[in-house]
Amino acid sequence: MKINLIKGDITKMKVDAIVNAANSSLLGGSGVDGAIHRAGGSSILEECQQIRNKQGKCKTGEAVITNAGNLPAKKVIHTVGPVYQKGESNEKELLVNCYKNSMLLAKENGLHSIAFPCISTGIYRFPKQIAAEIALSVIKSNPILDEVIFVCFDNENYTIYKNLLSYE
Numbered sequence: 001m002k003i004n005l006i007k008g009d010i011t012k013m014k015v016d017a018i019v020n021a022a023n024s025s026l027l028g029g030s031g032v033d034g035a036i037h038r039a040g041g042s043s044i045l046e047e048c049q050q051i052r053n054k055q056g057k058c059k060t061g062e063a064v065i066t067n068a069g070n071l072p073a074k075k076v077i078h079t080v081g082p083v084y085q086k087g088e089s090n091e092k093e094l095l096v097n098c099y100k101n102s103m104l105l106a107k108e109n110g111l112h113s114i115a116f117p118c119i120s121t122g123i124y125r126f127p128k129q130i131a132a133e134i135a136l137s138v139i140k141s142n143p144i145l146d147e148v149i150f151v152c153f154d155n156e157n158y159t160i161y162k163n164l165l166s167y168e
């Protein structure tokens with residue numbers, strides 16, 4: 001399994017699946033969620049609404065899959081990261097679940113490449129260094145896809161990932 005790092009906008013990625021750092025409503029928000037819905041168009045939100053009608057909200061750590069509308073990716077996997085409180089509310093385990101469940105959902109749907117944003121490290125305030133260590137260790141211990149790309153939007157996350165990957 002290849003692991004790559006890119007600094008940029010995940011909505012531009014031509015991969016089988018991009019992952020959205022959504023919220024449990026699945027009905028959009030700001031940050032990367034807003035960017036994906038803006039660039040992808042209304043068909044993504046329509047499918048999110050259908051999923052809501054069927055299963056209700058998406059729990060923290062879980063993931064669902066939709067079309068990717070106008071995006072170059074084939075599918076969008078929406079996962080709900082934990083809101084970081086003090087690190088005493090199972091946040092680490094829930095973040096592990098986000099990465100694990102997104103990879104499993106991609107595999108179940110016959111997808112081979114996946115691009116992740118730095119889930120929970122924006123509005124949900126998860127400490128970036130710890131979040132990156134978690135992301136890398138989950139991906140490395142679950143090598144079930146051909147390619148994983150980490151797409152860092154901000155310099156701080158990019159530097160953290162670059163340093164972690166260079167120690168391999």
Ligand code: AR6
Nearest residue numbers: 009010021023029030031032033035120121122123124153
């Ligand atoms: N491409 C890649 N990464 C991005 C992009 C982009 N276009 N835009 C922002 N990021 P956040 P969260 C990075 O806040 O912390 C939403 O309102 C950003 O720099 O998007 O999981 C949802 O609806 C940061 O590193 O997600 C939820 O309510 C990372 O994406 C809530 O925010 C995650 O930041 C989820 O909060």
